[in-house]
């Protein structure tokens with residue numbers, strides 16, 4: 001283990017209270033923090049839990065982020081923590097990586113009720129998040145290559161879906177491949193949009209050949225995985241890893257390999273959307289949005305808008321982060337905090353067939369929104385909303401349309417961890433535990449917590465008016 005890449009915290013339960021004995025980010029004065037508490041442990045057997053925070057890259061940003069997630073986890077188990085972080089630049093010595101604690105109490109931790117410390121605190125999805133980011137980034141590279149060729153091709157017409165097919169399947173193969181390579185010891189279940197049925201047909205041989213080449217080229221160019229090229233049979237098998245039914249037990253990955261197919265064809269927005277369910281709840285999500293500008297889409301600066309390619313990532317209780325697909329450091333993002341609908345703008349589907357533009361218009365008007373709708377494809381809407389590009393997202397498909405979990409899982413947690421809330425049109429949280437579909441019969445609305453009550457009322461009033469027979 002590379003000690004310098006970890007923040008270590010030790011603690012236990014004493015008289016019903018959670019006590020942090022101490023901890024250190026060891027061995028390097030680049031991590032000059034010590035967390036220490038009361039009752040230094042006399043032996044390892046008194047330690048009930050240890051939390052190791054994996055930090056991918058050494059640096060203070062990562063340390064701050066790890067500490068943030070630490071605080072969030074304490075909140076998660078209903079513990080109020082009053083922490084003093086002590087700057088110990090000079091006292092952490094390289095030779096003393098196991099600096100555990102000081103004798104002075106620097107922490108007060110109160111537990112309002114008995115808590116299951118071990119189970120709650122130990123739950124970390126850091127490894128899965130790293131794997132998910134890697135998988136979505138690689139898939140994005142494949143999609144970018146295909147979209148570039150598609151846009152440059154003279155013969156390409158919008159009705160020709162074949163490049164999309166190649167990119168859809170290729171993206172699904174790469175995500176499935178990377179997750180299994182990166183997490184070899186974990187059971188693998190994937191709920192994904194594509195299956196191999198059509199590809200196994202005689203007339204699809206050329207398409208399968210193209211997908212296989214694309215996937216192998218992308219893996220070879222990346223250089224991380226020293227594997228012999230995948231065969232066409234391997235590709236078919238890997239695609240069919242995505243046929244899981246999901247559900248409320250265990251962990252399931254949820255993937256839309258290209259969300260926003262129509263946007264992809266137009267050269268507009270699309271996303272590679274990957275989430276992880278644990279016991280029916282979304283616990284992490286990654287959205288790779290190759291065409292989304294790194295700056296707010298409301299920016300007036302054309303030069304800034306030309307720089308595109310965002311990767312959003314969120315893990316339960318750890319916040320939402322955005323980085324560039326080229327690998328800039330992640331920055332924490334937050335939804336717009338406006339309470340004033342007059343200041344708010346709203347997102348909706350680009351395609352009118354996917355969401356009623358007239359209903360969203362009526363809701364926005366009732367709420368007092370002045371700005372015209374911003375129409376973009378795919379879950380890029382959730383990503384852009386998580387950093388405050390707009391304050392509201394409204395989605396009202398035709399009656400009878402069944403929403404799939406892969407169209408919302410990643411976006412749902414990206415929004416929730418950025419301080420927003422996504423619900424059905426009645427205000428109920430989305431339920432991802434029911435299999436491949438969301439059980440909804442209204443629509444999906446997303447905004448910040450302050451605006452949600454007013455939005456819900458406007459939605460309910462508009463739906464009632466719509467249901468009335470016109471006079």
Ligand SMILES: Nc1ncnc2c1ncn2[C@@H]1O[C@H](COP(=O)(O)OS(=O)(=O)O)[C@@H](OP(=O)(O)O)[C@H]1O
Pocket residue numbers: 256258259260261262263348349350351352353354355376377378379397398401404407
């Ligand atoms: N009829 C209908 N009603 C509602 N929704 C539908 C419908 N048909 C498709 N879809 C799903 O919409 C996904 C595209 O996302 P958006 O609707 O947000 O984007 S946009 O319409 O492209 O602007 C799109 O995702 P992809 O199929 O991955 O592109 C579909 O899952």
Ligand SMILES: [Mg+2]
Pocket residue numbers: 256258259260406407
């Ligand atoms: Mg989709």
